[in-house]
Amino acid sequence: MKKTLLVFIFITTLFASTNLFAQSNVDINAGADVVSRYVWRGIDFGNSPAMQPSLSFAYSGLELGFWGSYTFNETASGSDELDAYISYSFDIESVSISALVTDYYFPNAGIKLGNLNNYDNEDGAGAHLLEAGLSISSEKFPFAISAYYNFYNDAGNNTYFQIDYPFTAGEYELGIFCGATTGSEENPAFYGSENFSVINVGIQASKSIKITTDFSLPVFAAYSINPKIEQSYLVFGISF
Numbered sequence: 001m002k003k004t005l006l007v008f009i010f011i012t013t014l015f016a017s018t019n020l021f022a023q024s025n026v027d028i029n030a031g032a033d034v035v036s037r038y039v040w041r042g043i044d045f046g047n048s049p050a051m052q053p054s055l056s057f058a059y060s061g062l063e064l065g066f067w068g069s070y071t072f073n074e075t076a077s078g079s080d081e082l083d084a085y086i087s088y089s090f091d092i093e094s095v096s097i098s099a100l101v102t103d104y105y106f107p108n109a110g111i112k113l114g115n116l117n118n119y120d121n122e123d124g125a126g127a128h129l130l131e132a133g134l135s136i137s138s139e140k141f142p143f144a145i146s147a148y149y150n151f152y153n154d155a156g157n158n159t160y161f162q163i164d165y166p167f168t169a170g171e172y173e174l175g176i177f178c179g180a181t182t183g184s185e186e187n188p189a190f191y192g193s194e195n196f197s198v199i200n201v202g203i204q205a206s207k208s209i210k211i212t213t214d215f216s217l218p219v220f221a222a223y224s225i226n227p228k229i230e231q232s233y234l235v236f237g238i239s240f
Contacts, residue, residue, distance in 0.1 A: 027058040035237040038069050038079070041160055041179055042200035042226035043192070044233060045081070048073035063087045077108045094140050100133035119155045129153045142167075156184025158191055162200070173206045177224075197228040 032053040038045045048071040056065030068082040087100040105113070105128050117126035130152035137144035144164040150157050162179035179200035183193040191199060202224030208216040218239040225232045 025059070029056045029058070030054070031240050033237050033239050035235055037233060037235045038071070039222075039224060039233045039235050041162075041181075041191070042224065042228070042231075044231075045069065046071040046073060046079035061089045063089070078106070080106065080108050082107055095136060095138045098133075098135045100135070102131045102133065104129040104131065117153075119153050126153055150190070154184075154187055154190060156187030156190060158182075158184050158187060160191065171207050175204045177202060177204070192226075193228055199226050199228045201225050201227065202233075 034051055036049050038050040050069050050071045052069045054067045056063055064086050066084050070080050082105050083102055085102040087098055089098040111127035113127055115126040119125045131148050131150050133148040135146035146162050148160045159182045164175055164177045166175045180198045181191040181193055183195040183197055185194050188194040204222035206220035208218045210216045220237050222235045
């Protein structure tokens with residue numbers, strides 16, 4: 001019954017959103033990044049270059065989107081990922097707030113897409129992990145703050161926080177970031193920690209390279225360190 005209800009809610013939401021997008025002035029975005037490594041919150045997934053396609057539909061602060069990451073290394077295909085998300089962004093005076101729910105799904109994990117079990121189900125955990133996120137930024141404050149909480153299919157309800165400081169230097173858009181987790185004794189493998197740890201510190205730079213008068217190619221590079229495991233990463237990416 002629970003599985004049927006969740007599937008019904010998902011399908012109903014998808015069709016309602018599609019109908020809304022079809023009848024309104026909707027911003028549709030489709031593209032992809034090619035990255036030298038997929039590094040997420042201080043963790044390397046797949047140890048391989050990856051293709052990361054995306055598709056999103058936005059209307060009046062509401063956005064429905066899909067994002068994937070597919071490794072070029074067949075032996076690391078277990079790290080392939082396909083996520084769905086819905087977010088709502090709004091402003092209160094000079095403060096911008098964005099609320100987000102993400103469904104993380106790993107298609108090569110050997111669990112069927114329709115398996116919506118929680119981690120404590122007697123038949124085993126399901127294929128989907130749900131995370132709630134909130135980010136806040138302000139024109140009067142140079143930093144952006146975000147927080148993310150696993151509320152379904154994670155025994156440890158792992159939490160992640162990040163502070164970003166974006167700025168511009170010449171033709172480059174730069175950002176300094178610092179991320180930490182509260183850790184979890186019930187599921188320490190998720191972020192690699194049982195207690196509070198800083199796991200993601202670094203800087204990212206991006207710019208657009210002009211190819212023709214009508215076309216520019218965005219590129220970016222990021223250097224980050226995970227102090228918890230004493231590992232560093234340098235990632236380069238191209239956006240299409």
